[in-house]
Amino acid sequence: MSSSTKPRRGLSALAALAGIIAAGVVLGIAELAGAFFRASATPVIALGSTFIDFTPPWMKDFAIETFGTNDKLALLVGMGITIALLAAVLGIVAFRRWVLGVAGVLLMGAIILASVLTRAGSSLPDALPTIVGTAAGLLALRVLIARLRRTAVGDPAGASTATTAMTAATGGRGATGVTVTEKDDAATGQDGNEREGATAASLPSAGTSRRGFFAAVGVTAVVAAVAAGGGRLLAGARNNIAAVRDSLAFPAPASPAPALPAGVHPPVPGLTPFVTPNDDFYRIDTALSVPQLTADDWVLRVHGMVEEEFELSFRDLLDADLIERHVTLTCVSNPVGGYLAGNAKWLGYPLREVLARARPLDGADMVLSTSSDGFSASTPLPVLQDERDAMLAVAMNGEPLPVEHGFPVRMVVPGLYGYVSATKWVVDLEVTRFADRTAYWTDRGWAEKGPIKTMARVEVPQSFASLEAGTVMIGGTAWSQHRGITKVEVSVDNGDWEEVTLAAEASVDTWRQWSHELSLESGLHTVRSRATDAVDGLQTEERADTVPDGASGWQSVQFTVK
Incomplete structure (x- = not known):
């Protein structure tokens, strides 16, 4: 490797660091x-949200199957x-040709701006953080x-590289603004090496210059980190939803949840709780950034193909006759045997009452x-x-909705996958027709209607577990919302199907x-x-992917008995 190649690569690495x-x-x-x-x-939230919007179904499914609820992380x-x-x-481009570097930064800023301004509910003032951030980034660069x-x-070994970079950036002028040409060398009698040596001699030593560069990098990094941290703290203080x-x-x-019958949870160690704690609910x-709505800010508009359009406030809901029910929710991206399902006690206002007031017109078939x-x-x-x-x-589960789960108000619909309900x-809420309107995931290839498929899950033992020989207790969970589970069977080593003991049923x-x-x-x-449900009968053995309307098939778990 030549002596001039090493400094060039070293300078490129430092330029890359400057860009970062x-x-x-x-x-x-x-921030x-x-x-x-x-x-x-x-920028991060806008870019991430835009990426999510354009994510094809297969990639979304892959991310959820691979990372589960850590998909956003x-x-x-x-x-x-x-x-x-x-x-x-x-950073490297800017070091070699500043104008191109500036163009690249401005292009990235324009992409971020487009992402910001195309988000739902955005307005022109929302562009200001990106504009200010881009300007500060250009100054830092x-x-x-x-x-x-x-x-x-300041480093004689890298002088030629620096001269090339400065010449490209300044249109043939040196650091002092004087044009560098062969004619100057001939007139003064200096060859290139002598002139570079003289220039280097007039500048700080390489060590001193490098220390200055790294000091500037350190200070700038601290400013960026403090700004980001301060922004998060300030945003949290301004949007104190917890309070x-x-x-x-x-x-x-007005209609409390029926008391859970005794025996809804079998005595099997390691089995999922019957009621899923809020912190464990999938x-x-x-939403890459969780919406920060207060109860006072929240308003629900009801309109479309209805005789009466109206709005509901949070106070309107609290003043109404609320109902309380245990309902199991399931994600359409849940694979066979997966854990993207949860059961909770919900308090809310019946949607049938909202629609009864609105009085949908003939021909409407969708909300x-x-x-x-x-x-x-x-x-x-x-x-x-x-x-x-x-x-x-x-x-x-007896407390206001967690912010991550829809605070202040969300929809809960038994029997349908979450992507349609x-x-x-x-x-x-717009009362309309499937023929006239489409939704977020149906626009991306998922089915229009998403009834939850019957599913039985083995939770104990887990795959690849090692158990002691003798009597082995196994257990799991089955669901078929709004149809109800009537029977669950298991087969050991491809033998005959054996009916298991069902726990008490809280509701269908x-x-x-x-x-x-x-x-x-x-x-x-x-x-x-x-599993077998009360309406459609035996759960299908046919294996299906989660796209376009939910996974199906019988789960198999392998384990070892010692």
Whole structure:
């Protein structure tokens, strides 16, 4: 490797570092400025949300199956790596040709602006955090690149590289603005090496220049980090939803939840609780940044193909006759045997009462619900009008809805997958027709109507567990919301199907748990499970992917008995 190649590569690495630090300034300053705006006005949230919007179903399904409820964290990590790589490239480009570097930064700023301004409910002022952040990032990049050029010129081994970079950036002028030409050398009698040596001699030493560059990098990084952290703290202080939730008091429901019968949870160690704690309840949605709505801010608009259009406030809901019910929810992305399902006690206002007041017109067959962040779901109108207890929920397991689960109001609809029913942060109900309107995930290839498929899950033992020989207790959970589970069977090592002991049923809208004893010898064993519901009968054995309307098939679990 030649001596000139080493410094060139070293300078490129430092230029890449400068680009990454400048990108940190963009994001940090935008985060600080964004504390005074909507969360979606910040670059990371806007870019991430736009990426989610354009994610094809197969990629979304892959992300959920791979990362589960950590899919958003995985997205943010991936975005961070991508932004760092792009910033590194822009840093190198800016060092070699400043004008191109500026063009690249401005192009990235324009992409971020487009992402911000196309979010639901956005307005022109939401562009300010990105504009301020981009301007601060350009300034930081300019300072760091200038420091880097001094570092390069101060090092005789890198002088030629620095001269090339400065010439490209300044149109043939040196650091002092004097044009560098061969004619100058001939007139003065200096050759190139002598002139570079003289220039280097007049500048600080390489060590001093490098220390200055790294000092500038350190200070800039600290500014970016403090700005980002301060922005988050300030946004949290301005949107103190926790205090709002803690201050809420709900009236006693007009129709309380029936008491859970004894024996809804079999005595099998390791079995999922019958009622899922709020902190453990699965969360799958498109909101990269959780909407921050207060109860006072919330208003629901009811309109479309109705005789009466009206609005409901949070106080209107609290003053109405609320109902309380245990309902199991399931995500359409739940694979066979998966854990994207949960059971909770919900408090809310029946949607059939909302629609009774609106009086839908003949021909209407769908309700398009929309959240404050733009997500929408298309729910069959008859499902919201029948005897099932579909509701506008305001509380979950005896406390106000957690912010991540839709505070202040969300929809809960027994029997349908969440992508067509469980709209969180709901602010709009439009009575319409499937022929006229489509929703977020139906636009992306998922089925219009999403009835939950019957499913039996083996939870104990888990796959690849190692158990002691003798009597083995197994157990699990089955669901078929609004149809009800009537039987669960298991097959050991492809043998005959054996009916298991079903736990007590709370209602047809909740899951039902089961248990069974087996006497097994040592070796490798396989247990399969299947359920039967009260309407459609035996759960199908046919294996289907989650796309477009939910997974199906019988689960198999392998384990070892010692």
